[in-house]
Amino acid sequence: MSDMDKAHLNNMVGPIMRQGALARAVFEAAEVDNPDRKILMEDKVAYVRIQTEDEMILRQETIEEMLGKPFKLNQLEVDMASFAGRIETKADHVRFYFAKHL
Structure with a gap:
């Protein structure tokens, strides 16, 4: 079974x-x-998969700091082709999570 076939098992x-x-x-x-x-971070040449187990928070302020310039969270959608898990967006952060765990 390939990694893609097992994606639903994590x-x-x-x-x-x-x-x-x-x-x-x-x-x-x-x-x-x-x-x-x-x-x-999995490098797939044309795209990257950034992931962790269970929950990930991304704060607007931290992304701005890493970019070295102002950043609005809705700009994330331009470069985000997809995501794993569920997504919750707030004014100052984005949360990726699972409601149920394996």
């Missing part, structure tokens, strides 16, 4: 983004905003 959550400066900033922000979690 609790990994997070954004799937186009390669670029924003994806790198989101990865770095995820590490800062989720200090107790191991953040993984």
Whole structure:
């Protein structure tokens, strides 16, 4: 069974983004905003999968800090091709999570 066939058998959550400066900033922000979690970034050439187990928080302020310029959370949608888990958006952060765990 390939990794793609087993994707439904884990609790990994997070954004799937186009390669670029924003994806790198989101990865770095995820590490800062989720200090107790191991953040993984899978490079798939055209896109990157940024993920962790169960829950990931991305704060607007942290992404701005990593980018070195102002950033609005709705700009995340431009480079985010997809995501794993459920998503909850607030004015100052985005949360990826699962309601049920395996």
